Amino acid sequence: MNPLSFVVPFDVPAALAQIRAEGARFVAGGTNLIDLMKERVMLPQRLIDINRLALDTIEDDGHGGLLLGALARNAATAYHPLVLERYPLLSAAILAGASPQIRNMASNGGNLLQRTRCHYFYDVGVPCNKRAPGSGCPAIDGLSRQHAILGASPSCIATHPSDMCVALRVLDAVVHVATQEGERTIAFGDFHRLPGEQPHIDTTLAPDELITHIALPAAPRFAAHSIYLKLRERTSYAFALVSVAAMLDIGEDGLIREGRVALGGVAHKPWRVPQAEALLQGAPDAARFAAFADRLLEGAQGQGGNDFKILMARRSIVRALAMAVAGTHNNTGHGSTVMTRGAA
Template sequence: MKPFAFSQPQDVDGVLALLASEGARPVAGGTNLLDLMKENVMSPTQLVDINLLGKAGLDKVEEADGGLRLGALARNADTAYHALVKERYPLLSSAILAGASPQLRNMATNGGNLLQRTRCVYFYDVGTPCNKREPGTGCPAKHGVNRQLAILGTSEQCIATHPSDMCVALRALDATVHVRGKGGERAIPFADFHRLPGDRPDLDSTLQPGELITHITVPDADRFRAHSAYIKVRDRLSYAFALVSVAAALDIDAGGTIRAARIALGGVAHKPWRVEEAEAALVGKATGEAAFEAAAERILQGARGYGQNDFKLVLARNAIVQALTTATRGTEHAQGKGNQQPNGERP
């Protein structure tokens, strides 16, 4: 790890003043950033500890405007177990609890969760080329070790995936990211916060230099509360990133007809993947395998494998159908169902 300066400002203005310096990075839980620094993947010249901003309300989880307000400094565990989240946003709670380990969830913050970097082995290995780490050096993952990597939204420059579970649920729930910089405040729809790699895979998000995430808002999702499921297919039960994950939520009338649907995927792209046209096509349809398979086909249009991850093409389709089927049975049925065997088969 290279030497760096450390600062602990008392307020948001103090943080923003320090983040304006080139090479400065905010740190709260540090569960991803410190690992990257130890591996020399990232080498900030100054760490700005933002934990004292909790006294400004950035660590709160609360109701706001009929929806949910998640402080950027609220810990993942506190968010997942918060009574408001468990009762009204069970999909979000399930997704958070499917991620990492209890120890990491106790430290990791909501804002930091959004800014996680890819777990591609080439990104972490500074002895190999990587366009995400050093633009223009190449992407050996395309013809190398790519079992964990993307099948959607890739480019010639990068096939990395975003590792978050929480972000998949936030994308399904139409969240908004609120940030503050020296130029003022702005709200970024979750769909626009993370980027696809394109020609600049080194840029993970649309967050501008010097900006700080202050909170995340989620609109009222009461109509999806009774029928939601988060399915995460991974290699082992705990502390493993998704091969494929699906956040699914349905609004179903008494006759079994779908009034609205939300479906987002993780483990398959550079950002949480959602195809709203596929959701719209489910409206007015009866719940069941035929409708769910048609939705999966729409969501996965254009998907391609790179050799080792070809199995994800089948696995993703089956996981979508399984998540929607589980959501149909009811949220209570879905609790604890987020760990499935990665064999590509539906039960």
Template structure:
């Protein structure tokens, strides 16, 4: 691990000054991702800015519009078990509990979850070329071991996937990320926060280098009932990243779908949404044929890279299963992880 300086600012303004003081500075909160990357020599910051004790970022608060504001330093455990989150945004609570271990959820923060680096064997191996670590060095995953890699939104430069479960639910719920920088605060819709790799796979998000995350804001709840699910398919039932995950929230009007939100994880460089696929459900009586049509639209253009070819049919089946669970009001349990 390289040598670095360390600062623990006492306010957001002080934190912003510390970040601006060094272009190689990194924000440290729970450290569940950054510290691992430092140990592997993937990240080599020369200055760490510890924001873990900043005031005002550890609360879950009501918003004026009837939603919730979850501070950047709220732990995953605190968010998942908050009664307001469980009651108004059960999809989010379920997605958080599907991820990691209890110990990691106790340390991991909301802001850190948003800023996780994308997942790839080659990215984590500093001895291998990787366009995310060293732009222009190549993407060996395309012809190498790529079982966990993306099938949507890839580019010739990168086929890595975003690892978060929480962010998939936040995408479906149309959350907004509140950030602060030297020019003040701004809002970034969750759909625009993460990036597809394109020609700059080293850049995971649209957060500026001199900005920090303050909170995630959830809109007024529309999908608070039982018609939701977070279905996570993985190589083992616990403590594994998703091969494919599906977050579904439905608002029902009798036996018809009034509104629908769907997001996929484990398939792209960011949580994957296609609003046009959701529109296919509006006003319809849900059935398997309709779900298959939605799946086809949602996964249009999906393509494997050899080792992950299986993900394409797996994702189709997962979408149909998740929509069936949500329509029936039988959300996937993350205590009994067997697929319902």
């Protein structure tokens, strides 16, 4: 048994004071942390229950965007009228993840901080650089079906599990953080890290910082043509083999003025290459989408067991973009289109 203390602060300064204790961890919904504690992957000495903090609101930012409280639950976020109206892609991505029971408990901030579901990471009986730096990565020569094809390193080929984060990446979200020295913001593209030689560090959030809310800039041009496509082993409660969040701004002439695409299930973080998105401008045809897919997947490399993901990702990108051209209405509020084995 791992002894621990449990404290309940009632404001942000008190929470920040508590997190500086050795072995302290924040807990909100606990949908990931408690699982990790049960498997003895993480053994905090102090749990700081932050559910009493006033960080659960979802509100207009006064400029057409939204402020999502870090403690707002995933389900409340997905079904919020302003999210459905302005960011149907985000609603669809959230509803594609986990189960209704977990979405009712999981917090927005916790979703950003959830850890990989790599089976080697969860098995304390085997080496894992993410869990024990320097011990090795058995996934590289082992079972790699769920693992990364982009942005990996010799130290780690794990993938980030979140669906919500893939949508937040194309929405250019900004993470607002409280520290004892004040507040700071982190662009969403900079929030999660690639593994490099330090795969045990998942994000650029410092251990003594607290996410307060997530800001979504106004994006009315994309609301009518967005899609979240998720390919997984089964239709319920499964993590993505490949997922695609795609948004298009299409003019009255039928031409794409701007496009944004991010991938999930393929890297240590939601994968987006903004410099490649200029390739999407123009007539919405399969050749254009295929050329963009090739650019987005440049450098992709499998480990044998996950080689299929490269072709699956390419076809999924083309398919998702074609679905986005057709319109958002088929994807609003009902999670993802689902496939099982094989390519899209």
